[in-house]
Every structure is written in structure tokens, then in C-alpha cells.
Amino acid sequence: MKVLHLDRESPVHRLSPEVKIASVLLFTIVVVLTPREEFAAFGGFAVLIAIVAVLARVPALWLLRRATIELPFVLLAVALPIFGQGERVDWLGLSLSVDGLHGAWNIFAKGTLGVLASLLLAATTPMRDLITGLDRLRCPAVITEIMMFMLRYIDVLIDDARRMRIARISRGYDPRFLWQAKAFAIGVGSLFLRSYERGERVYLAMLSRGYTGRMPNSGGVRAPAREWLVSAVLPVAAAGIALALA
Structure with missing residues (x-):
């Protein structure tokens, strides 16, 4: 990224x-x-x-x-x-x-x-x-945690999108024009579903490891x-x- x-x-x-x-x-x-x-x-x-x-x-x-x-x-x-x-x-x-x-x-x-x-x-x-x-400025925890997860997994999402594009091209289809937008939209939808399912699995894994709704304190000197x-x-x-x- x-x-x-x-x-x-x-x-x-x-x-x-x-x-x-x-x-x-x-x-x-x-x-x-x-x-x-x-x-x-x-x-x-x-x-x-x-x-x-x-x-x-x-x-x-x-x-x-x-x-x-x-x-x-x-x-x-x-x-x-x-x-x-x-x-x-x-x-x-x-x-x-x-x-x-x-x-x-x-x-x-x-x-x-x-x-x-x-x-x-x-x-x-x-x-x-x-x-x-x-977080130190008392920003709502839900916002900072969403940002942290986004930062951690944005590279994963980009890599998923890249692999899906390569798979599409390897099958001889690379939509570039407006009338081919349906294939692009289907790809975006599939990426969203895969990301949602991954998020569910990650969340369940976090709960099984004692996650209580807030990430551990990052520490450091104020x-x-x-x-x-x-x-x-x-x-x-x-x-x-x-x-x-x-």
C-alpha cells in the first residue's frame, strides 16, 4: 500500500x-x-x-x-x-x-x-x-479500531482484487468499457462478500482469544x-x- x-x-x-x-x-x-x-x-x-x-x-x-x-x-x-x-x-x-x-x-x-x-x-x-x-485524544474507540483494522487488512483486500483481476484476464475477459460494467460490478460484489466473510472469521477468532470490544493499549509515553x-x-x-x- x-x-x-x-x-x-x-x-x-x-x-x-x-x-x-x-x-x-x-x-x-x-x-x-x-x-x-x-x-x-x-x-x-x-x-x-x-x-x-x-x-x-x-x-x-x-x-x-x-x-x-x-x-x-x-x-x-x-x-x-x-x-x-x-x-x-x-x-x-x-x-x-x-x-x-x-x-x-x-x-x-x-x-x-x-x-x-x-x-x-x-x-x-x-x-x-x-x-x-x-486514541490518546479520546477519539471514540469504535472509530480508531475500525481504522486500525482497515490499516491491517487493506493490503489483503488489494491483493484479493489483484488476484481476481488476473483470474478474469486469464480467462480472456478484461472489461474496460461502460457496457462491460456488469462484470466489474460482479467482481466488486464478490470482493465485498469475501471481505465480509473474512471479517466474520477474524472477529470470531478474536472473541475466542479473549477480545472484549477494545484493542489492548498501545502503550508509549504521552x-x-x-x-x-x-x-x-x-x-x-x-x-x-x-x-x-x-
Whole structure:
């Protein structure tokens, strides 16, 4: 399974997962609450993200490539000025909605900053540590356990799908077109049933070994106060920028 984590030696990588999760969450809240007309504030937020990326030794090109996941939302944002209502302005022969322009900027700026912050979190924290951090932050146990099982068995599901595809191709059938979607849907259904049956067997095996509804404590040392103070720099600095430029 392809992961986003970058194995580097940096001050950001060494922080405990729970403090990084809390920092990114609070930073995102500050970004979302900032009025869309405060253009300078968003520039300040971008500078903060760039500083964290440099400290974490995460290449800018790596971030930009993976940030393309937000392209569907960017395309939606592009359409807002064209189809928006209210006051309009002319630009390069196009009649654009002022409110739509503000809405497009709002989606692009806040979405991009949120995606970049999330990518930095993923790049500096292994997936297992993220789940441990969520557990330490008192995230509902059912959510963290589902995520843990998903992490453990996603490779198994991918391998099952690969074997089913090879079996289908070896029999001379490889659906690629819309009118062949039935075969693909049947394959997805079969994969779901096999996964469900495997999940039932795993659950029964866990019960027979004393599972009580909660995974054993992962242990580890909780984050010291110093790390909480360090991680607070990002959201506090973002809040300071928002208030100073408001």
C-alpha cells in the first residue's frame, strides 16, 4: 500500500502524534473561521505552512503533486463566478459574479491550506502513530479500531482484487468499457462478500482469544508539556495573523 509518510529526521517528525493532530486541527479551524475578504491573512497562513514544511524537510514538489487531490473542488470554484448571482464585473470579455469570485477564492484558499496542512501531518506521522494519537485524544474507540483494522487488512483486500483481476484476464475477459460494467460490478460484489466473510472469521477468532470490544493499549509515553507548547505555535501564530489583519 502506498503511504504518504516520509521517513525523515526533523523536529516535526519527532513530535508526538497527538500534539500534531491537535495543532493541525486548531490551525484548520482558524483558517476556516477567517473571513474570505482577509486576503493578507491567507498569505500569512501559507507562509506558516511553508515554514513547517521546511522544518519537516518535506519537498515543495511532493506537496504540490499530492495537493492535486483537491482539483475537483477547484473546478467547482472556477464555475462559481460564471454562474453566480448578484453584482457582476467584466473581465476579459466575461461577466463574472462578485459574490461568486469571493466564493471561489474562499474554496480555493481554505481548501488548499487545509489539504497542505493534512499532507504535512501525514508526511511527518506514520499511519499507525496517527491512530495512536487519535486514541490518546479520546477519539471514540469504535472509530480508531475500525481504522486500525482497515490499516491491517487493506493490503489483503488489494491483493484479493489483484488476484481476481488476473483470474478474469486469464480467462480472456478484461472489461474496460461502460457496457462491460456488469462484470466489474460482479467482481466488486464478490470482493465485498469475501471481505465480509473474512471479517466474520477474524472477529470470531478474536472473541475466542479473549477480545472484549477494545484493542489492548498501545502503550508509549504521552506527549510532555514541552511538545504541546511547541505544537501550539502554529495555531497561535495563525490566530495572531487573523486578528492582526482583521
